[in-house]
Amino acid sequence: xxxxxxxxxxxxxxxxxxxxxxxxxxxxxxxxxxxxxxxxxxxxxxxxxxxxxxxxxxxxxxxxxxxxxxxxxxxxxxxxxxxxxxxxxxxxxxxxxxxxxxxxxxxxxxxxxxxxxxxx
Numbered sequence: 001x002x003x004x005x006x007x008x009x010x011x012x013x014x015x016x017x018x019x020x021x022x023x024x025x026x027x028x029x030x031x032x033x034x035x036x037x038x039x040x041x042x043x044x045x046x047x048x049x050x051x052x053x054x055x056x057x058x059x060x061x062x063x064x065x066x067x068x069x070x071x072x073x074x075x076x077x078x079x080x081x082x083x084x085x086x087x088x089x090x091x092x093x094x095x096x097x098x099x100x101x102x103x104x105x106x107x108x109x110x111x112x113x114x115x116x117x118x119x120x
Contacts, residue, residue, distance in 0.1 A: 001064045001071050001098060004105055009059055017047050024107050025099060031111035033092060054081040059094075069100040077112060091115045 004023070011019035021044055028040040038046070046052060057079040065072045073096040081088045092112040099108040 001073060001105065002062055005073055013054055013057055015047060017044050020047060028107060029109050033112050033114045051084045054079060056080045071098040
């Protein structure tokens with residue numbers, strides 16, 4: 001799963017919407033750091049938006065726990081870029097839930113929260 005998460009990050013950084021889409025469950029949901037919820041379609045629309053740019057990103061502190069057909073991945077995600085003309089500078093703690101469906105893992109939910117400044 002760590003390799004799968006790294007591939008997911010690579011696809012985001014390359015803005016490869018087809019590859020990201022292949023990893024997301026049909027009922028995927030993203031819980032935003034500001035309290036919103038984005039569907040799979042909304043997430044892919046965001047990735048395809050020409051005003052979105054991801055200049056740099058890293059994921060660290062990755063921990064994977066597998067419980068049968070479900071896996072929890074916790075990590076620190078840091079990214080820098082731009083969206084709709086405004087700079088984006090994220091430092092977040094993220095949780096992902098991956099579900100084993102059929103013959104592969106699919107990303108079912110993701111939730112990222114901003115870290116306190118002293119954690120940086």
